[in-house]
Amino acid sequence: MEKSKALQNRLTELVIDTINLTGKLPKNYANEIFIRQLIRCLSSIGANYTEAIFSYSRPDFTHNTNICKKEAAEAIYWFVLLIRTNPKYTSSLENLKSETESILKIFISVVKTTQRNNKL
Secondary structure, X not given: OHHHHHHHHHHHHHHHHHHHHHOOXXXXXXXXXXXHHHHHHHHHHHHHHHHHHOOOOHHHHHHHHHHXXXXXXXXXXXXXXXXXXXXXXXXXXXXXXXXXXXXXXXHHHHHHHHHHHHHO
16 A cells, blocks of 8 residues: 555656646647646546556456556657747656656556456
8 A cells, every 4th residue: 555655646746746847838829738638647647546546346447557557658748749849848847757757667567467467
């Protein structure tokens, strides 16, 4: 349960750090779209991970962690767009993107392990 709590905290911090940083970006049409999509993806990871922790079956857990994986991959895409269109903020956005990539790797591993264990 400690690992799940630590990951939940990382996900929460990632969303809050992203909100704080994106609030500093120039206000324009593209940024509004990219930021909205990014925050939806990142917050979805935390919500689906919380559902996974309290899932009622192994297939339900697998389903929710797969959603986390997909949302993390999509969030990386939105970070790339923000980085490309806001070069002044590249360093800060890259740090958040890197954290998202680390989280994606965790969910890839969780999904693989869960799928392997389901076959046993």
